[in-house]
Amino acid sequence: MQSTNPHSDHSPADHGSRSPAGPGHDTGPSPAAGGHANHDKHAGHSPEMFRDRFWLSLVLTFPVVYWSEHLQMLLGFQAPAFAGSSWMSAVLGTAVFLYGGLVFLQGAKRELSARLPGMMTLISLAITVAFVFSWVAELGIIRADAL
Numbered sequence: 361m362q363s364t365n366p367h368s369d370h371s372p373a374d375h376g377s378r379s380p381a382g383p384g385h386d387t388g389p390s391p392a393a394g395g396h397a398n399h400d401k402h403a404g405h406s407p408e409m410f411r412d413r414f415w416l417s418l419v420l421t422f423p424v425v426y427w428s429e430h431l432q433m434l435l436g437f438q439a440p441a442f443a444g445s446s447w448m449s450a451v452l453g454t455a456v457f458l459y460g461g462l463v464f465l466q467g468a469k470r471e472l473s474a475r476l477p478g479m480m481t482l483i484s485l486a487i488t489v490a491f492v493f494s495w496v497a498e499l500g501i502i503r504a505d506a507l
Contacts, residue, residue, distance in 0.1 A: 405463060417460035424452045430504075450498045457491045 425431055427439045427448040439445065464487060467480030497504035 405467075409463070413460050413463065417456045420452050420456045420459075424449045424456065450495065453491070453494060457487060461487045461491075 427445060429449075432439055461484070464480050464483045468477075468484035471478050471481045493504070496502055
């Protein structure tokens with residue numbers, strides 16, 4: 361009686377990583393044919409989206425840094441004061457974190473749910489730690505002296 365298993369006479373490892381499948385060997389849909397469309401780690405991301413988020417985040421970062429108490433102390437200048445100026449860095453910094461970092465946080469969520477942490481997870485960890493530390497220091501929960 362002949363086996364219906366196409367690999368009964370050899371191991372699938374005999375094919376090698378680049379060998380095309382032989383007769384009776386189904387490799388599934390190819391990535392070029394859209395076989396991994398549902399598994400695209402960069403779904404919803406484009407270079408243009410990253411570029412646009414980068415430039416807007418960069419523009420919002422200038423006032424965050426300028427109104428930073430630490431930078432003012434280190435460089436010996438006083439930023440103009442007005443109602444709410446003491447919260448300028450915290451509020452705009454939060455906007456930068458949410459707008460510029462959301463794509464990384466979403467990517468990390470996908471990576472971690474697939475149990476495959478990668479670059480999005482690493483970036484998300486870094487920006488989240490920095491963001492939380494900044495708010496903890498801003499609220500006076502811990503003392504964060506300038507360098």
